[in-house]
Amino acid sequence: MVDPVPHDWQPKLVALDIDGTLLKWVEGTGQHYEQISAPVHDAIQRAVDAGAHVVLSSGRSPHGMTGIADLLDLPREGADRLWVVASNGAVVFRYPPLEILHEETFDASAAVAAVLREHPEALVAVEERGVGYKVNRPFPEGELSGDMIETSIDDIVGEPVSRVIIRDPSASVDDFVALGRRLGLHGTDYVVGWTAWLDLQPIGVSKASGLDHVCRHLDLTSDDVLAIGDGRNDIEMLRWARRGVAMGQAVPEVHEAADATTESVHDEGVAVELARYFGS
Incomplete structure (x- = not known):
C-alpha cells in the first residue's frame, strides 16, 4: 500500500464516518454509544483550529446526524454552518438549522420487490424526515432513530425516495x-458489517458524490480531502479522497480500498490519524 500524500500535506477537508468511526459499537447488539471520546473531540477541534472543514459523512438520515455535530461542538459559535453528507451521499445539508441543499431520489419499488421475493420476512424502512421512519414492521430496538410508523410496502416505496433500508x-x-x-x-x-442490512440508493450516489458536491461549493477538490471510515459504504469515499483511511476494525474490503489503516475505534483511531496533520 503506497501512501499518496507527502509528509507536509495537510487536509483542507476532513470527512468522517460516524458509526464505528466516531462512535463505538456496543458489542453484539448492533447499537452504539452516543458519545464522543475526549481524544477524538479534541483532535477534531484542533483540525478546526487549523482551518480545516470537518464534514460528517454517514449512512444515517439527517435527523440522526445533528446530535453528533452537537456532541462535537460543531459548528462553533459565530462560525459558518456545517456541511453534512447524509443517507450515503443522497442528501447534503447545512446545520444549524437543518437545511437540505441537495437530494438525489429514485424509484425503489422494483429493487425492493426483488429483495423481498428472496427475503419475504425482511424489514423495510424509508425516512420520514423530522419524525423517524416509515416501516413495514418495527426494527429491533435502537437500530433506527426517531419514531417508527408502520406503513404498507406500497406506500413506503410508492414515490421516489433517497434511500431504502x-x-x-x-x-x-x-x-x-x-x-x-x-x-x-x-x-x-451496501451491507453494514455487523448484520444483514442493505441500503438501496440511486445509482452513482455514494458518500464520494455527496462530498464532491460539498467540495464544489467550498472551491476544493478530492485532492484536499482526508476521509476516514470503517464500513462498506465508505469504500467509494476512501478511494475518492486524496488520503482514505480505514479504521483498524474495518472489514477486509475497506482496508483494500484505503490508502492506510489507523487504530480501531476502541483505540481512538480518528484521533491517531488527525494527529499526523494537526498535532496532539
Whole structure:
C-alpha cells in the first residue's frame, strides 16, 4: 500500500464516518454509544483550529446526524454552518438549522420487490424526515432513530425516495452480500458489517458524490480531502479522497480500498490519524 500524500500535506477537508468511526459499537447488539471520546473531540477541534472543514459523512438520515455535530461542538459559535453528507451521499445539508441543499431520489419499488421475493420476512424502512421512519414492521430496538410508523410496502416505496433500508434479522452478512451480487445491485447497495442490512440508493450516489458536491461549493477538490471510515459504504469515499483511511476494525474490503489503516475505534483511531496533520 503506497501512501499518496507527502509528509507536509495537510487536509483542507476532513470527512468522517460516524458509526464505528466516531462512535463505538456496543458489542453484539448492533447499537452504539452516543458519545464522543475526549481524544477524538479534541483532535477534531484542533483540525478546526487549523482551518480545516470537518464534514460528517454517514449512512444515517439527517435527523440522526445533528446530535453528533452537537456532541462535537460543531459548528462553533459565530462560525459558518456545517456541511453534512447524509443517507450515503443522497442528501447534503447545512446545520444549524437543518437545511437540505441537495437530494438525489429514485424509484425503489422494483429493487425492493426483488429483495423481498428472496427475503419475504425482511424489514423495510424509508425516512420520514423530522419524525423517524416509515416501516413495514418495527426494527429491533435502537437500530433506527426517531419514531417508527408502520406503513404498507406500497406506500413506503410508492414515490421516489433517497434511500431504502432493508434488514433481515434471520439472515447473515454473507447472505446479503451474495444477494446484492445475484440481483445486480452493484452501485446501489451496501451491507453494514455487523448484520444483514442493505441500503438501496440511486445509482452513482455514494458518500464520494455527496462530498464532491460539498467540495464544489467550498472551491476544493478530492485532492484536499482526508476521509476516514470503517464500513462498506465508505469504500467509494476512501478511494475518492486524496488520503482514505480505514479504521483498524474495518472489514477486509475497506482496508483494500484505503490508502492506510489507523487504530480501531476502541483505540481512538480518528484521533491517531488527525494527529499526523494537526498535532496532539
